Each structure stands twice: as C-alpha cells, then as structure tokens.
Amino acid sequence: MTNAAVNIVDKVSRINQVFDKQRSASRSKPYPSLQQRVDALNKIDKILVENQDAICAAVNADYGNRCAQETRLLEIAQLTSTIAYHKKHLKSWMKPQKRHVGLTFMGAKNQVIPQPKGVVGVVSPWNYPLGLAIGPSVAAIAAGNRVIVKMAANSQNLCKLLDKLISAEFSDEQFAIIPGVSASEFTDRPWDHFVFTGSPDTGKVVMETASKYLTPVTLELGGKSPTIVAKDFNMRTAAERLLFGKFVNAGQTCTAPDYLFLPRESVDEFVGHAKDVLRERYGSADSGDFTSLIDDKAFQRICSTVADATDKGARCVQLVPEGKPDPVSRKYPPQVVLNVSEEMLLMQDEIFGPLLPIKPYDSIDQVIEYINAGERPLALYLFSNDKSLQDKVVYNTLSGGVSINDTLLHVAQHDMPFGGVGNSGMGHYHGKEGFLEFSKIRPVFRQARQSGILMLAPPYGDRFNKLMNLMIKFRL
Incomplete structure (x- = not known):
C-alpha cells in the first residue's frame, strides 16, 4: 500500500x-x-x-x-x-x-x-x-x-x-x-x-x-444576487456602499451583489463615482488590501468570463487606474461590465469574483419581472429612500434575505435568520x-389525573353522539 x-x-x-x-x-x-x-x-x-x-x-x-x-x-x-x-x-x-x-x-x-x-x-x-x-x-x-x-x-x-x-x-x-x-x-x-x-x-x-x-x-x-439603485437615491452614496459589499474579499462572497440595475440615465454617473471610490480604497489591484482569487482555476475562470463577455459585445471598465490581471498573484482588477446580454456567462453563472455587470432599466416593473424570471437569489439589495418602492420590491420578489440601502449587512444581524430559498438553499x-x-422541538403532553377522553371510549351510543355534537358545534 x-x-x-x-x-x-x-x-x-x-x-x-x-x-x-x-x-x-x-x-x-x-x-x-x-x-x-x-x-x-x-x-x-x-x-x-x-x-x-x-x-x-x-x-x-x-x-x-x-x-x-x-x-x-x-x-x-x-x-x-x-x-x-x-x-x-x-x-x-x-x-x-x-x-x-x-x-x-x-x-x-x-x-x-x-x-x-x-x-x-x-x-x-x-x-x-x-x-x-x-x-x-x-x-x-x-x-x-x-x-x-x-x-x-x-x-x-x-x-x-x-x-x-x-x-x-x-x-x-x-x-x-x-x-x-x-x-x-x-x-x-x-x-x-x-x-x-x-x-x-x-x-x-x-x-x-x-x-x-x-x-x-x-x-x-448562493446564486446571482441582484442589486437595484432607484432614481431617488444618491449615486455617490450607492457606489460607496455597494462597492464595498461587491469587492471585499475580491467578490468571493456568496451574498455579494452579482449584477446591478441602474436607471438608464445614471450609468455614466455611477461609473465615474465607482472609479473615484475604488481609487481611494485600493489605488491599484496590486494593493495589499485587495484579496487574491483563491486558486489558478478561479483566476482562469474570471479571465474566461471576461473574454466571453467582450467577444459577445460587452465593454469592461477597470475601476482602478493601475494594475492588470496577474496569474502569479492571482489578482484581477475590479471592473464593471457594460452592454451585457443574457447569452454571456457572467449573466448566467454566479460570478464569485471582482466583476460587476450593469443592466440599465427604465421602470421598476421591468426589474421585478427580470428578477422573478430567474432562480431565487440568496440576497437582494435595493437602494431607495422611497418606502412605497421598498415595499413594492420586497413584497413582489423572493430571496433568502434583503438589505435596503446597503449590502451584506443583513447577514451580520444576530437576531435575524440567514438562509436561502429555492435554488439558493434551505434552512x-x-x-x-x-x-x-x-x-x-419536542412536544410533550402531560395528562391530568382524570382522563376526559375516556368518556368517548366504546361502546358508542347516545353519550358519545351528544358529546361529539357539542365538540363539533363549539369547535372544542
């Protein structure tokens, strides 16, 4: 042996x-x-x-x-x-x-x-x-x-x-x-x-x-957890908060924002803020504060995902001014991906890496319909100060958990359960x-000294019928 x-x-x-x-x-x-x-x-x-x-x-x-x-x-x-x-x-x-x-x-x-x-x-x-x-x-x-x-x-x-x-x-x-x-x-x-x-x-x-x-x-x-930024929410604030949840641990988080819905007219503004935020936080992908992808397989998977997207018409925007994909350190610069379509791998599989696809939208109903057409995600994120919009999204979708006006933080609450639904898990x-x-949770029944149930024991007759009629009439 x-x-x-x-x-x-x-x-x-x-x-x-x-x-x-x-x-x-x-x-x-x-x-x-x-x-x-x-x-x-x-x-x-x-x-x-x-x-x-x-x-x-x-x-x-x-x-x-x-x-x-x-x-x-x-x-x-x-x-x-x-x-x-x-x-x-x-x-x-x-x-x-x-x-x-x-x-x-x-x-x-x-x-x-x-x-x-x-x-x-x-x-x-x-x-x-x-x-x-x-x-x-x-x-x-x-x-x-x-x-x-x-x-x-x-x-x-x-x-x-x-x-x-x-x-x-x-x-x-x-x-x-x-x-x-x-x-x-x-x-x-x-x-x-x-x-x-x-x-x-x-x-x-x-x-x-x-x-x-x-x-x-x-x-x-896990799964593909959607993030929605509503028209009423400040884009700089949204960028600061959701990019932390997305790029911490280099995006290797089961509840990370997987793709982002933005008002069509706000895409360029958001990307500009995203560049500023990531430059302030990391400077470059070589930063010691930016996590490596876990192994060569993960690094190559992200490279292939980007190649597939760009071959099919997507445009990748690097959010830090310096650094490039490095197979030795396995660091991949954080990026947003524009012009995405459903046939791209990054819109089909959970990304689990430092890529954030952006989908422009015109109405919240369009967003809800898209989310509900897919598998139930582990998390859903909404940035909006409009209570009626918050309720509309929460009550018309289903996910493992929800954070409103931030990401990931519902998982950190000790007095709330964490778990998925459907394809994102159970329990x-x-x-x-x-x-x-x-x-x-074990039920224990302790009978009294006298058992009233014996009044319903055979032989069945008038007493049984009267008692049964009372039980049914008064729902005893």
Whole structure:
C-alpha cells in the first residue's frame, strides 16, 4: 500500500472514530446543561481571540493574499459577537414553552422542549473558511449538539491550525475538525443534521446522499444576487456602499451583489463615482488590501468570463487606474461590465469574483419581472429612500434575505435568520432560528389525573353522539 493510500485510510479511520465517539456520547448524555454549553462557547471564543494572528496568517497563506484586516472584520469579530449573543440568550431559548390545551383535554398540560438532535456535520467552503466552519458550529453547540467539521481543500492551512487549537480545548466526543478528508468520505453517514455551504449543483448531491439516512439538511447555496439603485437615491452614496459589499474579499462572497440595475440615465454617473471610490480604497489591484482569487482555476475562470463577455459585445471598465490581471498573484482588477446580454456567462453563472455587470432599466416593473424570471437569489439589495418602492420590491420578489440601502449587512444581524430559498438553499442559522434549526422541538403532553377522553371510549351510543355534537358545534 502506498503512503498516499495509507494516509487516506488514516483519515477515513479518524472520521469514523470521531463520528462513533460523538454518536455514543450523544446517546449516553443527550442533554448538555446550560453551563456545559456556555463553557464550550467560551472555549471557542478563547481560541478565536488568543490566536488572531495565527488565524489571519493561515487564511492569508491559503489565499495567497488576504489582508489580516478583512479576516478580522469579516470573520473573527463577527464570530466573537455571535458567541456573545448566544451566551446572552441561551438560557431563555432552552426553556420549555407552555402551549395551549383545549377544553376537551382540560386539566392536562402541553409544552414543547428544544432538545439537541445529536451529531451535526458541517461542510464549509473556502471563501469565508473560518466563519462558515465555526459559525454553524456555534449554533449547533449552543443547541446542545456535538459537531464535526470538514473544511475545503483550499483551506488546509487554516484547517490544520483549527484542528490543533480545537483538539487542545475539546475532546473528540464534543467538537472536532478533520483535515484532509474528502466530501464523499465525510458526507455519507447517518448524521442527525447536516450543514453544507457551496454551489447548488453540489448541494443537490449532498441532499441526495442525506436522503439515504433521512438526515435533515441546511443548505446555503448562493446564486446571482441582484442589486437595484432607484432614481431617488444618491449615486455617490450607492457606489460607496455597494462597492464595498461587491469587492471585499475580491467578490468571493456568496451574498455579494452579482449584477446591478441602474436607471438608464445614471450609468455614466455611477461609473465615474465607482472609479473615484475604488481609487481611494485600493489605488491599484496590486494593493495589499485587495484579496487574491483563491486558486489558478478561479483566476482562469474570471479571465474566461471576461473574454466571453467582450467577444459577445460587452465593454469592461477597470475601476482602478493601475494594475492588470496577474496569474502569479492571482489578482484581477475590479471592473464593471457594460452592454451585457443574457447569452454571456457572467449573466448566467454566479460570478464569485471582482466583476460587476450593469443592466440599465427604465421602470421598476421591468426589474421585478427580470428578477422573478430567474432562480431565487440568496440576497437582494435595493437602494431607495422611497418606502412605497421598498415595499413594492420586497413584497413582489423572493430571496433568502434583503438589505435596503446597503449590502451584506443583513447577514451580520444576530437576531435575524440567514438562509436561502429555492435554488439558493434551505434552512436557517444565526440567532434564535439557528438554535431552533439544530434542535428537535419536542412536544410533550402531560395528562391530568382524570382522563376526559375516556368518556368517548366504546361502546358508542347516545353519550358519545351528544358529546361529539357539542365538540363539533363549539369547535372544542
């Protein structure tokens, strides 16, 4: 057996061992106390805070270039505040809730109890490798579950670091990250809940595999998230806000604005502001603040997407005065793309890079019709101060989430769920909805000392008929 084959066997052996340990532990101790859950959250918080430099360095190594400031802002700070929010509200979330009892069952008591599902598997992507590995894990652990994480092949520097840090604080029975294991080796087992973040095509495969075990799944799948700037909104302000959401992490964000609707007469004005904003922020694509595309495949995909668009009549406008596509650093200068058409790749597939197609429009009804003709996006963004227009767009479209007069920020709200719909995913996490997602909301009926239902037991006769008539008449 070759060394590579031995290595694969070792990795599969470890995932099997950890899964079996967690499954056994979840059966023998199925309901961790509030303090046990808080202690686990404190350990994760400690790992994040005390190892910020090492985490940022590992992410930077995986990307080739991703500045520490972006990792701290978009992942570490978001996670530490998420943990604080869970700790603050966990006691109330865990409390059994009383539910109404009808007159027919007078004297009995109803309640629902949120209980842990058991062992949760998390498959995280490379674009936010820390946040999308630890974020769902925080929610699952807060709900009392045990968690195993598989990270992306492009995130192995961070994966190995987290494996070391988490193994030092947690037993395998509670929380583990497994480096190097393949998606198929990880996914194909009887999880009690499974979380996957990635493409819709892979999400379908994950769901098919989960169906073998009737495993409930949470799928975060991205898609082409539209952005609309209305005629009433200041174009400079729109450029400042939406370009941050678009080009942070070089556009490699599942909720990034994927294409932009602008009033036809405002296109040139917006492009002028966009150049000013990006020049002020980056100066050139060589800036250390501008993130690299994750690998050669991603870089070549963006190059091919641009070539396809220009061959079909599009015009690309570079938004920084200096720099050009560099296959060594894998940096691609941020650009807007004009004169786009539907046969172009960038209008068919999620871009996941520093390109922003612009579609001029004449009426908001035209925009709504276009959005509704496509797959349901993970996010929708509208820039308008007109409340009636805001309501028209919100209530006549459907997306995973919405930010009005900014982008991305609905995802950062701890008291709102995050999740897709249709082709962009299913299920939610963040906040209380995340706690509920990873809990079995278990109904418990407690009968009174005397059971009135026995008055309806056989033999059926006049008493039964009279009682049944009363129940139906008064809807008891």
